[in-house]
Amino acid sequence: MNDNKIPYKIYLSEDEIPKQWYNVRADMKNKPAPLLNPATLKPMTAEELGAVFCDELIKQELDDNTKWIDIPDDILSFYKMYRPSPLVRAYCLEEKLKTPAKIYYKFEGNNTSGSHKLNSAIAQAYYAKKQGLKGVTTETGAGQWGTALSMACAYLGLDCLVYMVKVSYEQKPFRREVMRTYGATVTPSPSDTTEVGRKILAEFPGTTGSLGCAISEAVEAEATREGYKYVLGSVLNQVLLHQTIIGLETHTALKKYDIKPDIIIGCAGGGSNLGGLISPFMGEKLRGEADYRIIAVEPASCPSFTRGKFAYDFCDTGKICPLAKMYTLGSQFIPSPNHAGGLRFHGMSPILSQLYHDGLMEAVAVEQTSVFEAATTFARVEGILPAPESSHAIRVAIDEALKCKETGEEKTIVFGLTGTGYFDMVAYQKYNDGAMSDYIPTDAEIEKGFAGLPAQP
Ligand SMILES: *Cc1c(COP(=O)(O)O)cnc(C)c1O
Numbered sequence: 051m052n053d054n055k056i057p058y059k060i061y062l063s064e065d066e067i068p069k070q071w072y073n074v075r076a077d078m079k080n081k082p083a084p085l086l087n088p089a090t091l092k093p094m095t096a097e098e099l100g101a102v103f104c105d106e107l108i109k110q111e112l113d114d115n116t117k118w119i120d121i122p123d124d125i126l127s128f129y130k131m132y133r134p135s136p137l138v139r140a141y142c143l144e145e146k147l148k149t150p151a152k153i154y155y156k157f158e159g160n161n162t163s164g165s166h167k168l169n170s171a172i173a174q175a176y177y178a179k180k181q182g183l184k185g186v187t188t189e190t191g192a193g194q195w196g197t198a199l200s201m202a203c204a205y206l207g208l209d210c211l212v213y214m215v216k217v218s219y220e221q222k223p224f225r226r227e228v229m230r231t232y233g234a235t236v237t238p239s240p241s242d243t244t245e246v247g248r249k250i251l252a253e254f255p256g257t258t259g260s261l262g263c264a265i266s267e268a269v270e271a272e273a274t275r276e277g278y279k280y281v282l283g284s285v286l287n288q289v290l291l292h293q294t295i296i297g298l299e300t301h302t303a304l305k306k307y308d309i310k311p312d313i314i315i316g317c318a319g320g321g322s323n324l325g326g327l328i329s330p331f332m333g334e335k336l337r338g339e340a341d342y343r344i345i346a347v348e349p350a351s352c353p354s355f356t357r358g359k360f361a362y363d364f365c366d367t368g369k370i371c372p373l374a375k376m377y378t379l380g381s382q383f384i385p386s387p388n389h390a391g392g393l394r395f396h397g398m399s400p401i402l403s404q405l406y407h408d409g410l411m412e413a414v415a416v417e418q419t420s421v422f423e424a425a426t427t428f429a430r431v432e433g434i435l436p437a438p439e440s441s442h443a444i445r446v447a448i449d450e451a452l453k454c455k456e457t458g459e460e461k462t463i464v465f466g467l468t469g470t471g472y473f474d475m476v477a478y479q480k481y482n483d484g485a486m487s488d489y490i491p492t493d494a495e496i497e498k499g500f501a502g503l504p505a506q507p
Contacts, residue, residue, distance in 0.1 A: 059136040060303040067134050068298040069121055071291045073110075074329040075401060076117035077336040080408055082287065082400035083375035085111075086362060091507040094372050102269060102280045106177040110288040119291065121173075128172045128205065129295065132161040137303040138467075142431040144451070151454035153447060154311075155467040156300045156327065157434065162228070163198035165437065165469030166323045167283050170292035171198035174281040175206050184277035185209025189239065189264030192218055192392050193225030194437075194469060195283030200232035210234040211278070213241070213267045217258035225473045239264035246270050246368040260384050261395050266368025284320025285365065285374070285399050293326025300464065301330040309462060311342060313450055316466040317442035318346040318355065318413070319392060321399030327466045328411070335410060344411040345450075346402065347442040349421070350490045351389040354379050354398045355406055355413035357496055361503055363397055373504060376403040380499030386489040390477035391418045392439040396499070416445045417488040422481035424448050425471070437469040438477055 075081055084093035099108045110119065121129075140153040158166035178186050185208050190196030196212040203210035212234050219226055219238035226236050239259045240247040246266040250257065257263075265282070272280035283289065304311060314331055316324035324346055334340040348355055354377045364381040365371040378397040385394045398406075405411050418438075425441035427448065428434070436444060447465040454461050471478065480486040 056139055056307050056309070058141065059138050060307065061136055062134040062299055062302055064130060066302055067126070067129060068295060068302070069126065070118040071121060072294045072298060072329050072333065073113065073117055073119055073291055074333055075114040075287065077333045078404065079336070080404055081114045082404045085372040085374055086507060088364070088369065088373050088504070102272060104174070104177045104181050104183070104279050106180065107174060107288050110291055111286060122176060125173055125176050132168065133295070134299050135160055135296070137300055140432055143428060146427065146431045147448065147451050147455065149451040149455045150458060150460045151451040152460065152462045153451055154462070154464045156296060156464070157467045158296060158323070159434065159437070159467065159470035163194055163201055164472065165194040165198065166293060166296060166326070167195045167198035168201060169295050169326070170283065170289045170322065171195070171202040172205070173292040175199065175202035175208055178279055178281070179206045179208055183208070183279055185211065186281045187211040187213070187268045187272040187275070187278055188281050188283065189213045189215070189261060189268045190283070191215045191261045191264070191394060193222050193229070193473065196229050196234065196236065197225060197232070199281065199283070200229040200234035203234065204232040211268070211271055212236045213239040213264040213271070215239055215259040215261060215264050221476055222473050239267050241267060244270040246370065250367065260367060262365070262367035262381050265366035266370055269366065269370055284322040284395065285397065287401055289322045290325035290329070290399055290401055293322045294329045296323065296326040296466065297328060297330045300327060304464070311464040312461040313343045313345065313463045314465070315345045315347060315443050315446050315450070315463065317393060317439050317468060318348050318398065318402070319439060320395045320397070321402040323466050323468045325399055325402050332405065332410065345446055346406070346411060346413040347446045348413060348415050349385070349389065349391050349393050349442065350415040350417045350488065352379065352385040352394050352396070353415040354396065356415045358398070359500055359503065360403060360407050362506055363503055365397060374400050376400050377406065378503070379496065380502040382502040383499035386491065388487050388489050389418065390438060390480060390486065391421055391442065392437070393442065414446055416442055417490070419481070419486050419488050421445050422478070422486060426481070434467065435471050436467060437471040438474050440466070440468040443467070
């Protein structure tokens with residue numbers, strides 16, 4: 051163990067924290083397709099987006115060409131409260147697996163929100179504050195994004211209205227209370243506080259909600275309130291941009307010890323952590339400077355990359371948001387009720403979708419019992435109790451390390467450990483009780499989702 055000079059945890063010093071975000075779109079030959087106005091099917095203009103989003107964030111959303119974007123000082127100061135995050139050599143996991151592979155993970159769970167989402171929450175809240183707004187509205191599924199945004203808003207003195215998917219609101223009361231402790235107003239979605247919520251409730255009485263539905267409600271809540279804008283925790287180009295802090299720190303840390311990764315792995319929900327982690331490496335790949343295997347891991351019960359269509363689709367159930375071109379299962383797709391592992395959004399980041407379409411990265415879908423098995427193995431040897439979402443990446447990192455054991459190859463594997471799982475103990479309980487099952491949607495179910503896709507421009 052500890053056979054070379056590489057420390058257990060590679061920390062950067064404060065002044066090694068990146069001062070700019072990296073915009074991978076600048077290096078992409080095939081740019082991600084623009085967001086379209088669902089009524090006109092024309093690209094959304096900055097002015098149209100201004101009805102929903104903050105001005106500076108719209109600039110970032112539409113900017114396909116500026117390679118480096120300065121991180122404002124106030125955001126850097128906030129980052130310093132919990133960054134840099136460690137890049138950890140998983141010596142104990144390697145030993146447990148008896149693999150010649152070298153495994154590293156970038157751990158983003160060292161803050162109260164328990165995930166990487168704070169990296170973009172603080173940026174989005176900062177630009178809202180700078181624009182003189184009173185507050186922001188958003189949705190949250192499992193609760194990590196809502197928590198991160200509540201923390202950022204509390205820090206900056208902004209009001210924060212969160213629509214939380216009803217099933218999570220009820221099953222994760224502690225998440226909800228963390229948000230309220232940070233001053234947010236949390237409403238279970240669908241609710242009767244918005245027109246779209248009332249419509250969905252009338253159409254599907256007893257529904258436990260979905261992310262797409264909560265997005266519709268949060269957007270309506272923004273549109274009907276003076277001084278508020280809507281913010282989103284994943285999928286959008288701007289969110290991937292903010293999350294590049296993860297990849298840039300990882301890149302610097304690896305360089306510091308002259309480590310060259312062979313495989314980079316991340317879980318993919320809407321694609322923000324994965325996009326952030328891989329961006330600097332993808333940039334090298336796009337510029338022909340280096341090559342890496344890059345693997346997105348998604349749940350077999352919500353397989354947007356591996357079984358979805360690359361098409362324009364709505365980001366929300368209520369069909370009030372712009373159309374995004376992405377790998378999608380259809381905006382009406384809802385994972386089966388036994389799905390406990392998060393990553394349940396029907397679509398995928400347009401940037402990652404384009405990169406995947408162009409063959410620059412791979413994707414695998416894994417079943418949830420095997421994800422929790424990997425989570426448990428990891429927790430027992432590495433100490434950290436991983437979020438179910440993050441554990442998708444652990445699963446494939448372990449699988450790749452086991453392949454190395456067979457072939458004797460000493461590959462270097464880096465994966466993103468996006469967060470901790472303390473609020474997911476109901477899911478862990480199910481696994482521990484042997485009561486967790488897997489569900490893979492049938493082709494007919496997937497086709498049903500596609501039937502809801504809008505006419506393609
Ligand atoms: C939200 C979340 C994810 C998935 O979101 P992405 O936008 O795909 O990164 C993964 N892990 C954790 C811990 C999360 O909170």
